[in-house]
Amino acid sequence: MPTDTSDAGDGETTAPDDDARVRPDALVASVIPAWLPRAYLLAAATVAGIVVTFWALTRLQGLLTVLVVSLFLAFAIEPAVNWLAARGWKRGAATGAVFTIVTVVLVGFVWTMGELVVNQVSSLIGNLPHDIQSVVTWINDTFHTELSVTDITDRTSEISSKLQTWALDLADDVWGIGTTALGVLFQGLGVLLFTFYFAADGPRFRNAVCSLLPPQRQLHVLRAWDIAVEKTGGYLYSRALLAACSALAHYAAMRVLGIPSAFALALWVGVVSQFIPTVGTYLAGALPVVVALAHNPRSALWILGFIVVYQQFENYVLQPRITATTLDMHPAVAFGAVLAGAALFGATGALLAIPVTATAQAFLSAYVRRYDVQTPPEASK
Secondary structure (H helix, E strand, O other), X not given: OOOOOEOOOOOOEOXXXXXXXXXXXXXXXXXXXOHHHHHHHHHHHHHHHHHHHHHHHHHOHHHHHHHHHHHHHHHHHHHHHHHHHOOOOOHHHHHHHHHHHHHHHHHHHHHHHHHHHHHHHHHHHHHHHHHHHHHHHXXXXXXXXXXXXXXXXXXXXXXXXXXXXXHHHHHHOHHHHHHHHHHHHHHHHHHHHHHHHHHHOHHHHHHHHHOOOOHHHHHHHHHHHHHHHHHHHHHHHHHHHHHHHHHHHHHHHHHHXXXXXXXXXXXXXXXXXXXXXXXXXXXXHHHHXXXXXXXXXXXXXXXXXXXXXXXXXXXXXXHHHHOOOOOOOOHHHHHXXXXXXXXXXXXXXXXXXXHHHHHHHHHHHHHOXXXXXXXXXXXXX
């Protein structure tokens, strides 16, 4: 039997109130929080922003590389520019003077190495018949064979034909080579232009960056900026000094041993061994040994021994004294930094790895507090 919902007082029957019914839209509103659609919208906007940023960074990778390289080159020459500016030079003129000196040094190095290559190639071509005959005689005497110069000439002709075919294929791709060379040229000019502006307008650029930050953060940015200039400039000048010492020592050794093109080879050893990380020492020492081997194998052994001995002298005597105040970094840390930089950014990362790591290390040492290591009581007995 259905129950009667009549009121006990007046006996009238009342229907259920419409507001007491559960509506579908009210049920959905009670299940989904009001903040959830906004959270979905914010998440979608964040993902879209990340995608757009990644796309823009990919497109602007070349420009960002130019800016980073230019900034660190400006850090490297800023101490010299500041030194000239403190003596009455205008900052633009001081930057131009430093640029002129660096350009003259680079052009002189390239010119000297080009002259070395031309002389060695000419010498190799002129001595080629005699060298071939000597090699054939040595092979016959050592391995009891009956080779002749004709056999070597035939093999050489085959190699020459293959090289000629390769050169023709390379010439067919002259458009691609020209485009690549033009791109490298524009990137180099961009690096020079931005480096000049960063160095000439260094104080104004620094003030423009700091004006966007609160006063407390400005102090940290200025401190980091000064550390970057100090470490990058110190790295460059310490390497230049080590390169000069290496070039003088190897020049003297090559002159004593009678190795041709001693000045160019010594300059090569000094520059390459100091400014190319990790493999620079091996590249630097290989060329003098090869040149000496083509003229006198005994001189090649002597110069190889001198390179090894001088490298140890430089590692344990010269380098700790020269870089003690400018680039105090453990060799293992420097090696790991170069490998990491090369893996992340290629050759550019390898070249910038050491000054960037030195800057980060100096910044951390300035702001991270260190404590004395406590020795356990039982260990002190």
